Amino acid sequence: MEAFLISTGVVALAEMGDKTQLLSLVLAARFRKPWTICLGILAATLANHAFAAAVGAWVTTVLGPDVLRWILGLSFLAMAVWILIPDKLDDEDSATPRRLGVFLTTTAAFFMAEMGDKTQVATVALAAQYQAFVAVVAGTTLGMMVANAPAVFAGDALMKRVPIGxxxxxxxxxxxxxxIAALLGLDGLRLDGLL
Structure with a gap:
């Protein structure tokens, strides 16, 4: 349950102001079919994060525990810095042709926008950390939906009220x-060993 909850929270927070959240706003404004857009986001996220979690699980079989601990710890610290750099929506992210329909356009655009994104990298690291494929994929997918569905339904009004910084x-x-927890060999966020 810890892997699911942390994955959900981390990705929901990381997604705020991210380019895929901006893409959600663009798609909502362009197509005005929020339920179809949300289904496309869900399909793209499940596929993308299942792949990322599989990579994270595979990494744990290749690397020894000490090397993995250092890679994970440094990866999470790098994510802490990366998250502070705001994203901008690239023009090509929303350039998928309309002829595909709302669902396929959303799925393709969202999947491509997520490639190499902070939340995909976080999914790899979380899957490696917790070694809980289903919990991490479910949690990161829920986190994406928590961040993006309101953007689709509420649009600009929501973005003006949320302090992204x-x-x-x-x-x-x-x-x-x-x-820090990974570098110190602590399990999850249990930092009581530091005190």
Missing amino acids: VVHKVAAVVFALLG
């Missing part, structure tokens, strides 16, 4: 804590 700082702290 504060959300990014909170997410950076969570990633930093995960990195």
Whole structure:
């Protein structure tokens, strides 16, 4: 359950202000079919994060525990820094032709926008950390939906009320804590050994 909850929270926070959230706003404004757009986001996220989690699980079979601990710790610390750098929506992310229909356009655009994105990298690291494929994929997918569905349904009104800078700082702290915990060999966010 810890892997699911942390995966959900970390990705939901990391996704705030991310280019895929901006893409959600663009798709909502362009197509005005929120349920279809949300289904496309769900399909793309499940496929993308299942692949990322599989990579994370595979990494644990190739690397020894000490090497993996250092890679994970440094990866989470790098994510803490990366999350503080705001994303911009690239023009090509929304250039998928309309002829595919709303669902396929959303799925293709969202899948491509997620490739190499912070949340995909986080999914790899979380899967390696917790070695819980289903819990991590379910959690990261829920986190993506928690962040993007409101963007699709509420659009600009929501984005004006959410303090993105504060959300990014909170997410950076969570990633930093995960990195420190991994480097110290602690399980998850249980940092009581530090006190």
